[in-house]
Amino acid sequence: MFGREKPQATAQQAATPVSKIETIIGPNAYFRGDIQSDGGVRIDGILEGSIDITGNLVIGEGAKVVAEINANNISISGAIKGNITGNRVEILDTGRVWGDLTINSLLLNEGAYLRGQTMMHGDIEPPMIEAPKSQSQAQPAPQQQPPRATVVDATSRPPMED
Numbered sequence: 001m002f003g004r005e006k007p008q009a010t011a012q013q014a015a016t017p018v019s020k021i022e023t024i025i026g027p028n029a030y031f032r033g034d035i036q037s038d039g040g041v042r043i044d045g046i047l048e049g050s051i052d053i054t055g056n057l058v059i060g061e062g063a064k065v066v067a068e069i070n071a072n073n074i075s076i077s078g079a080i081k082g083n084i085t086g087n088r089v090e091i092l093d094t095g096r097v098w099g100d101l102t103i104n105s106l107l108l109n110e111g112a113y114l115r116g117q118t119m120m121h122g123d124i125e126p127p128m129i130e131a132p133k134s135q136s137q138a139q140p141a142p143q144q145q146p147p148r149a150t151v152v153d154a155t156s157r158p159p160m161e162d
Contacts, residue, residue: 022055027062041071043078057086061094076112083116 022039025031029045037053044060050068051057057071063078073088076095085102093111100116108114 021058025063027060059095 020040021042023035023037023041025041025043025045025047027044030047031045032048034050035041035047035053037055039053040055040057041051041053042058042060043063043065045062046064048066050070051065052070054072056073057069057075059065059074059076059078059080061077065078065080065082067080067082069080069082069084069086071086073090074084074086075090075092076097077092078094079096081098083099083102084097087103088105088107089101089103090107091097091109091112091114093109095109096113098115101114101118102121103118104121106118106120
């Protein structure tokens, strides 16, 4: 008891997110209101309102959410209508989002649906693109002049004979 070593964590425990799920809205629940939490939240039912949590948010496959969302990491398998602010957003193949994202990281699986604008945080500067070199800087290739045509005055020619 006192002198024993702690057992090693199993693979399932190691895969558990840092923020454990503390609040669950089940598949048969309809919730209207605001959610504020310091822990993780999972929604499998219907929610209308707003979500403001410091933990992780999981939107289950059958969930329907109409809300403004602010959370740390967000995993979406269901449907969301509303703007999302978070660190990392993952929209899985069954996930559907109608709203704008303000995030640090985005992962879209094949088949995911997103309709809205995405704004990523960060002070990353776009790459500098050099202007093409102008021909005045490059040595021009010598050009051949076309032969000059001789202009003949029609009044000074002798008439043509038949």
